[in-house]
Amino acid sequence: MNTIQKKIWMLALVVLAMMIAIWLTLTFYNQKIQTQYNDILQRYLQMNEVTSDSQQMVTDLNNYLLMPSQATQSQLENSREQLLEVQSTVYELRNVENEFALTNYSHLISSFVETVDRSIRFQEQEATEASLKEFTEATRISMYISEMTLTIIDTELKTYERFYRGIIDQSAELKKLGVWLLLLITAVLVLFTYLFSLSITKPIHQLTKAANELAKGRFDQAIHVDTNDEISFLAKTFDHMRGNINAMILEIQQKAQLESELQDSKLLLQQSQLLNLQSQINPHFLFNTLNTLSKKAYLDGAEETSDLLVSVASLLRYNLKRMDRAVTLAEEAFVLRQYMEIQKARFSDRLQFFTELDAACLNLQIPGLTLQPLIENAVIHAIEPEEDGGHIWFRIKEVNAEVWIEIEDNGKGMDQEKRLQLLDGAITPVEGHSTGIGFTNVVKRLQLFYGKEDLVTIESEVGQGTKIILKLPKVRGTANHD
Incomplete structure (x- = not known):
C-alpha cells in the first residue's frame, strides 16, 4: 500500500x-x-x-x-x-x-x-x-x-593573470548555475508538491461529498475512492458503515412496522380480554324475573321484601349497563351501598359496615363492577364463618398523588404464603356468590384498564383480619382505552 x-x-x-x-x-x-x-x-x-x-x-x-x-x-x-x-x-x-x-x-x-x-x-x-x-x-x-x-x-x-580572469569567469558561471539550479529545483518541488497534495485532497473531497450525501439521508449511494493509501481504507470503512446504517435503518423501519402491527394486535387482544371478562355476567332474564317478583311482593303487602328485590334488581341493572364502559367511583360507591343493604338484610346485626369517602376522589374512573367482588369476598370470608359476624371498612382517600381504595375486615386473616399466592393468582378465594367475579378477575381488569402492574396490595396476618388496598393513578396510561 x-x-x-x-x-x-x-x-x-x-x-x-x-x-x-x-x-x-x-x-x-x-x-x-x-x-x-x-x-x-x-x-x-x-x-x-x-x-x-x-x-x-x-x-x-x-x-x-x-x-x-x-x-x-x-x-x-x-x-x-x-x-x-x-x-x-x-x-x-x-x-x-x-x-x-x-x-x-x-x-x-x-x-x-x-x-x-x-x-x-x-x-x-x-x-x-x-x-x-x-x-x-x-x-x-x-x-x-x-x-x-x-x-x-x-x-x-x-x-597567473589569465588564471585570475578564469577564476572570475568561473565564479560568474557558478552564480548562473546556482540560479538555474534554484529555478529548476523550485519548479520540480512545485510540481511534486502539487501532485502530492492532489493525491491527498482529491480523495478527501470525494469523502466530503459522500458525507454530505449521507447527511441528506442518501444511504443507498456507494462510496468509491481510487487511491492506494490510508484514505482508500478509510473510504472502504466509511462505505461499510454506510451499508450497515442503511441496513439498520431498513431493519428499524421493518421493526417499527411490525411493532405497530403488534401493538394494534395487543390492543385488540386486551379489548377482547376485557370484553370476555365482562361477558361473564349477562343474566338479563334474572333482571326481568326480579322485577316481576318485586311487583308481586308489593301487591301481596310484603313491602320489605319488595324493597329488597328492588335493590337486587337495581344492582343487576347497574351491572348490565356499566360492564361495557368505565364508571366513576361515586357510581361504584352508590351501587356498593345497595349491595350492602342486601347483605345487611341477610345478616342483620352480625354485619357492621363503615365508610370513609373523600369526595375529591369520587370522580376517578375505574372499570365497572370492581369494588363489589372485593366487598363480597370480605362478606364471604369475614362475616359468614363467624357466629358473631364482623366489621367491614370501606375507605377512599388520596395518598401521594394516587387514589387509595381500602376494603378492610376483622376476619381470620391469612398467612404470608397464602397472601403471596393470592397476589400471584396461584389460588383464588371462593368466587362470587352473586356476581361470579372474584379477586383475580378484578386484578386483571384493573391491570388491563390502567396498563400497569402493582395496583393491588394485601395486608393480612392470621387472626388480625385482612386489608385490600387498590392504589390507582389519577391519570391512565396512553395505551389504555375506555
Whole structure:
C-alpha cells in the first residue's frame, strides 16, 4: 500500500537529494577554486618569507657581532635554519617559466648564507675588519634578495593573470548555475508538491461529498475512492458503515412496522380480554324475573321484601349497563351501598359496615363492577364463618398523588404464603356468590384498564383480619382505552 507516510518520506528524500546534489556541486567548485587560490598565495607567502628571514638573519648577525654571546649565537642559528628550510620549499615552486629565475634565486640565498657563515668565522677568529666586510656583503645580498623577490612575484602575477580572469569567469558561471539550479529545483518541488497534495485532497473531497450525501439521508449511494493509501481504507470503512446504517435503518423501519402491527394486535387482544371478562355476567332474564317478583311482593303487602328485590334488581341493572364502559367511583360507591343493604338484610346485626369517602376522589374512573367482588369476598370470608359476624371498612382517600381504595375486615386473616399466592393468582378465594367475579378477575381488569402492574396490595396476618388496598393513578396510561 502506498501510504501517505511513504509519500511524505518520498517528498523529503527528493528534496534532500536535490540539496545534497547542489551542496556537492558547489562544494566541488569552491574547493577547486580555493585550492588554486591557496597554491598561488602559498607561492607569494613563501617568497615573501625568504625576504623576511634574510632580513632577520642580518639583524641577528648584527646583534651577534655587537654582543657575542650564547643567546645571540643561538638566535642566529635559528634564523639560518629557518632560511634554509624556506629555500628548499621555494625551489619546489619551479615551473617552465620561472625555472631559471628560481635557480638563481636559490643560489643567491645560498651565497647569502655562506657570507653570513664567513662573517661569523672571522668574528670567532677576532678578525673584526674582515667580519664587518662580510657583514656588509651579507647586507647587500639581503637587499638584492628582496629586490629579486619582488621581481619574481611580479613575474608570477603576470603569469597567473589569465588564471585570475578564469577564476572570475568561473565564479560568474557558478552564480548562473546556482540560479538555474534554484529555478529548476523550485519548479520540480512545485510540481511534486502539487501532485502530492492532489493525491491527498482529491480523495478527501470525494469523502466530503459522500458525507454530505449521507447527511441528506442518501444511504443507498456507494462510496468509491481510487487511491492506494490510508484514505482508500478509510473510504472502504466509511462505505461499510454506510451499508450497515442503511441496513439498520431498513431493519428499524421493518421493526417499527411490525411493532405497530403488534401493538394494534395487543390492543385488540386486551379489548377482547376485557370484553370476555365482562361477558361473564349477562343474566338479563334474572333482571326481568326480579322485577316481576318485586311487583308481586308489593301487591301481596310484603313491602320489605319488595324493597329488597328492588335493590337486587337495581344492582343487576347497574351491572348490565356499566360492564361495557368505565364508571366513576361515586357510581361504584352508590351501587356498593345497595349491595350492602342486601347483605345487611341477610345478616342483620352480625354485619357492621363503615365508610370513609373523600369526595375529591369520587370522580376517578375505574372499570365497572370492581369494588363489589372485593366487598363480597370480605362478606364471604369475614362475616359468614363467624357466629358473631364482623366489621367491614370501606375507605377512599388520596395518598401521594394516587387514589387509595381500602376494603378492610376483622376476619381470620391469612398467612404470608397464602397472601403471596393470592397476589400471584396461584389460588383464588371462593368466587362470587352473586356476581361470579372474584379477586383475580378484578386484578386483571384493573391491570388491563390502567396498563400497569402493582395496583393491588394485601395486608393480612392470621387472626388480625385482612386489608385490600387498590392504589390507582389519577391519570391512565396512553395505551389504555375506555
